[in-house]
Amino acid sequence: xxxxxxxxxxxxxxxxxxxxxxxxxxxxxxxxxxxxxxxxxxxxxxxxxxxxxxxxxxxxxxxxxxxxxxxxxxxxxxxxxxxxxxxxxxxxxxxxxxxxxxxxxxxxxxxxxxxxxxxxxxxxxxxxxxxxxxxxxxxxxxxxxxxxxxxxxxxxxxxxxxxxxxxxxxxxxxxxxxxxxxxxxxxxxxxxxxxxxxxxxxxxxxxxxxxxxxxxxxxxxxxxxxxxxxxxxxxxxxxxxxxxxxxxxxxxxxxxxxxxxxxxxxxxx
Amino acid sequence: xxxxxxxxxxxxxxxxxxxxxxxxxxxxxxxxxxxxxxxxxxxxxxxxxxxxxxxxxxxxxxxxxxxxxxxxxxxxxxxxxxxxxxxxxxxxxxxxxxxxxxxxxxxxxxxxxxxxxxxxxxxxxxxxxxxxxxxxxxxxxxxxxxxxxxxxxxxxxxxxxxxxxxxxxxxxxxxxxxxxxxxxxxxxxxxxxxxxxxxxxxxxxxxxxxxxxxxxxxxxxxxxxxxxxxxxxxxxxxxxxxxxxxxxxxxxxxxxxxxxxxxxxxxxxxxxxxxxxxxxxxxxxxxxxxxxxxxxxxxxxxxxxxxxxxxxxxxxxxxxxxxxxxxxxxx
Numbered sequence: 001x002x003x004x005x006x007x008x009x010x011x012x013x014x015x016x017x018x019x020x021x022x023x024x025x026x027x028x029x030x031x032x033x034x035x036x037x038x039x040x041x042x043x044x045x046x047x048x049x050x051x052x053x054x055x056x057x058x059x060x061x062x063x064x065x066x067x068x069x070x071x072x073x074x075x076x077x078x079x080x081x082x083x084x085x086x087x088x089x090x091x092x093x094x095x096x097x098x099x100x101x102x103x104x105x106x107x108x109x110x111x112x113x114x115x116x117x118x119x120x121x122x123x124x125x126x127x128x129x130x131x132x133x134x135x136x137x138x139x140x141x142x143x144x145x146x147x148x149x150x151x152x153x154x155x156x157x158x159x160x161x162x163x164x165x166x167x168x169x170x171x172x173x174x175x176x177x178x179x180x181x182x183x184x185x186x187x188x189x190x191x192x193x194x195x196x197x198x199x200x201x202x203x204x205x206x207x208x209x210x211x212x213x214x215x216x217x218x219x220x221x222x223x224x225x226x227x228x229x230x231x232x233x234x235x236x237x238x239x240x241x242x243x244x245x246x247x248x249x250x251x252x253x254x255x256x257x258x259x260x261x262x263x264x265x266x267x268x269x
Numbered sequence: 270x271x272x273x274x275x276x277x278x279x280x281x282x283x284x285x286x287x288x289x290x291x292x293x294x295x296x297x298x299x300x301x302x303x304x305x306x307x308x309x310x311x312x313x314x315x316x317x318x319x320x321x322x323x324x325x326x327x328x329x330x331x332x333x334x335x336x337x338x339x340x341x342x343x344x345x346x347x348x349x350x351x352x353x354x355x356x357x358x359x360x361x362x363x364x365x366x367x368x369x370x371x372x373x374x375x376x377x378x379x380x381x382x383x384x385x386x387x388x389x390x391x392x393x394x395x396x397x398x399x400x401x402x403x404x405x406x407x408x409x410x411x412x413x414x415x416x417x418x419x420x421x422x423x424x425x426x427x428x429x430x431x432x433x434x435x436x437x438x439x440x441x442x443x444x445x446x447x448x449x450x451x452x453x454x455x456x457x458x459x460x461x462x463x464x465x466x467x468x469x470x471x472x473x474x475x476x477x478x479x480x481x482x483x484x485x486x487x488x489x490x491x492x493x494x495x496x497x498x499x500x501x502x503x504x505x506x507x508x509x510x511x512x513x514x515x516x517x518x519x520x521x522x523x524x525x526x527x528x529x530x531x532x533x534x535x536x537x538x539x540x541x542x543x544x545x546x547x548x549x550x551x552x553x554x555x556x557x558x559x560x561x562x563x564x565x566x567x568x569x570x571x572x573x574x575x576x577x578x579x580x581x582x583x584x585x586x587x588x589x590x591x592x593x594x595x596x597x598x599x600x
Contacts (some may be wrong), residue, residue: 012341012347012348012349012350012352012353013349013501014348014349016348019280020381021379023378024379027378027379028375028379030375030378031371031375033365034366035364035366035367035368038366038367038368039366041535042270044296096492102356102362102364102365103362104362104363104364106323106328106356106358107356107358107362107376107423107424108366108379109324109327109328110327110351110354110355110356111376111379111380111427112348112349112351112352112380112427113379114378117379138543193558
């Protein structure tokens with residue numbers, strides 16, 4: 001049997017550089033992706049959720065809301081894209097929370113790796129989930145008859161914009177994940193915040209049909225800007241103002257929640 | 270700041286204090302682990318064992334006191350400490366969603382091993398811990414004993430100099446427990462320093478060179494296993510007559526022969542006495558036989574942790590105070 005531990009006491013390195021930290025981050029990204037692949041439930045949820053939304057909204061509500069399924073799909077798909085990706089950000093918090101409650105995070109923290117790597121790895125790994133969500137929504141939407149009428153470049157910008165927004169939102173999710181007592185808690189609290197945000201917007205219906213007080217909320221809701229920007233980028237229409245506002249919101253959410261999440265994370269460590 | 274293996278202790282803690290809200294988990298704990306030896310930290314649930322381990326493994330900041338591993342301060346030189354330690358928690362902290370192999374490859378990669386080497390190291394450890402057959406399955410499908418072994422393997426990927434084992438056998442069946450014991454002995458043979466927390470006196474007795482007994486956040490005794498057992502009154506002879514009616518007779522006989530006070534448990538139908546000399550066992554057996562007292566049980570046993578505790582502290586280890594403390598600690 002070979003000796004499993006070396007007898008000489010090594011002299012440990014003094015610190016880990018940025019390159020080391022990035023290497024740690026990529027290893028943990030690899031882990032997240034591997035987990036998506038091996039966890040069938042997660043994978044099914046990720047793939048089926050956008051498909052369900054598309055089928056539901058297009059065929060159940062489409063006729064009533066817009067007088068025709070195809071017409072409604074052209075209107076609602078950008079919204080469903082936003083909805084799928086924003087709900088998917090809850091996964092970040094849930095996975096973080098699971099890592100904490102199962103003790104996996106303790107193991108990471110006992111290793112000589114960059115402090116921020118587990119957090120960064122989780123976020124980066126989730127970007128791959130969000131990309132999957134975007135691809136499924138757009139792909140299945142096009143099977144149902146959605147057509148991108150703007151230029152391909154503009155559509156690509158649309159995908160990028162929703163991903164950037166998700167990157168900001170997932171820090172909010174991470175914060176809940178760090179504070180909640182269980183993954184179920186993350187889900188409940190997340191939905192409590194995200195439901196009014198997502199549905200209190202022009203995501204699925206036009207703002208004009210709502211009562212005044214609700215319109216006031218919808219008009220400042222970041223989801224409204226994001227959806228408007230997505231409509232513009234995918235099917236044509238005004239883009240500049242909603243896109244800039246979406247980016248500003250994303251920046252604001254990031255600036256508030258990323259440092260908070262990092263702070264809570266550090267306090268836990 | 271080079272570590273000198275001949276003089277410096279592998280682990281040293283002085284006056285560690287930790288509070289969780291109103292509860293004081295550690296009220297000034299001192300301990301020292303000699304290089305290449307096993308230090309057993311013995312105590313009931315909620316005594317503060319896990320808190321102490323978490324501080325020593327750089328997971329928790331102490332509110333007072335100092336601690337170092339191989340001469341590196343756990344607060345100021347946490348990064349260096351982490352390169353020297355391995356940690357296996359009470360609740361196996363393996364990634365359920367990954368296979369055994371990928372769990373270990375991930376740790377190897379995080380420690381900076383190139384991909385091929387991480388793979389080799391993983392296979393090596395899986396073989397050593399008899400997990401090769403299950404290597405490709407997700408850890409979710411593992412039994413409790415297998416998870417514990419994988420957790421132990423994960424803490425060894427980086428060839429640690431100092432290994433923290435927090436109740437490594439709690440909740441394991443006797444077979445898995447002796448497997449884990451065997452593996453710990455193997456590590457010690459390789460020169461690893463081990464800090465082992467346990468609730469079981471026999472486990473500390475089997476594995477530890479030195480023992481620290483913790484109760485309510487304080488060290489209440491230190492010494493070798495033999496020293497501690499002597500303090501607790503050595504071995505105990507337990508007699509249970511088949512016919513409960515003959516218990517008083519057996520008790521009187523035992524008291525006369527042992528020359529010490531016996532304790533009778535009428536409900537269980539047993540009487541026990543501290544063993545003062547080696548000949549007591551055969552003498553008692555002979556006398557009982559002569560009088561025709563048939564026996565349901567006749568055993569020599571080591572004092573339990575409870576008895577060690579009772580002898581040292583004068584109180585039982587499972588009172589209310591300890592229970593609230595345990596809740597705080599596992600929060």
